[in-house]
Amino acid sequence: MDIDSDILTRTRRSLHAVAEHLLAGPQYRTSGTIRLRPCPGGFATRLEPALQVVGTDLVTPAGPLPLSGTDCATLAAAAGLVPGGTAELYSDGSGVPADQRLEVDPAAARRIADAFALGDAALRALFPGADPVLWPEHFDLGVTAEAVNYGVSPGDTYLAEPYAYVGPHIPRTGAFWNAPFGAARPMADLPDEPALLAFFTEGRHLAALGGSSKP
Structure with missing residues (x-):
């Protein structure tokens, strides 16, 4: 809806x-x-x-x-x-x-809660044993591993709807990295745990390569 x-x-x-x-x-x-x-x-x-x-x-x-x-x-x-x-x-x-x-x-509160729940499940699947944190500063749910931030935001000045992100501490270049802080995808495009996990997994792989991803 x-x-x-x-x-x-x-x-x-x-x-x-x-x-x-x-x-x-x-x-x-x-x-x-x-x-x-x-x-x-x-x-x-x-x-x-x-x-x-x-x-x-x-x-x-x-x-x-x-x-x-x-x-x-x-x-x-x-x-x-x-x-x-x-x-x-x-x-x-x-x-x-x-x-x-x-x-x-x-309805808006439900959408935000659903984004956090989905993010929590996908982050735990990506990093078994992790305990994702909902930080009050930016009101986003995240995990940091291997100098890369992974998480879900309910929206902010960058994008006014819930979105998932992968943010390497050292910037990467290439088609995957479409945001000032790394990579972002609207949660509307990642409707379930497998889709969100696939985004995080791709980001983890590309971040590990260093430098640039595919042009």
């Missing part, structure tokens, strides 16, 4: 803000890490406090709280959390203040 690009972008930015203000920040203060993880229907903290975003809800030990139509500061108060706390840890981020109204469309 096609989702309006503006709706997808607003949902992604809102979920990114929630990941920073309500999951990563409180987790960092309590457990010393900002690393998040995918979970069925969304994403979650790895350590205390135990929090999840599932669909359009923030799921807390006390129950679910709807995201749309409110803001992170209000949600934090309802959940007994102190919002924010990641700004001093990195220079980038969602750019969404804690008092900005959230807009989370159910």
Whole structure:
């Protein structure tokens, strides 16, 4: 199903803000890490406090709280959390203040959650034993191996829809490497785990060759 690009972008930015203000920040203060993880229907903290975003809800030990139509500061108060706390840890981020109204469309949230779930499965298949991390800074799921970043982004200023990427630390040249940071493919073109795994595998092979891929 096609989702309006503006709706997808607003949902992604809102979920990114929630990941920073309500999951990563409180987790960092309590457990010393900002690393998040995918979970069925969304994403979650790895350590205390135990929090999840599932669909359009923030799921807390006390129950679910709807995201749309409110803001992170209000949600934090309802959940007994102190919002924010990641700004001093990195220079980038969602750019969404804690008092900005959230807009989370159910279909758009599902598309982002599905992209993270698919990425998690493919990355674990590519690197058995790996534990892909959902980073709150860029709100992308990734693994770094052999000086190459592999992952899935829900969208950003480069591409406003979910996409997979392979990013060698040392730039490569050639037809495969179609993005400023390496290679990117829309998730719409990689509809299942075998297709996504094939993209990552090709990128791993070409990155290992060094220099340029086929012209």
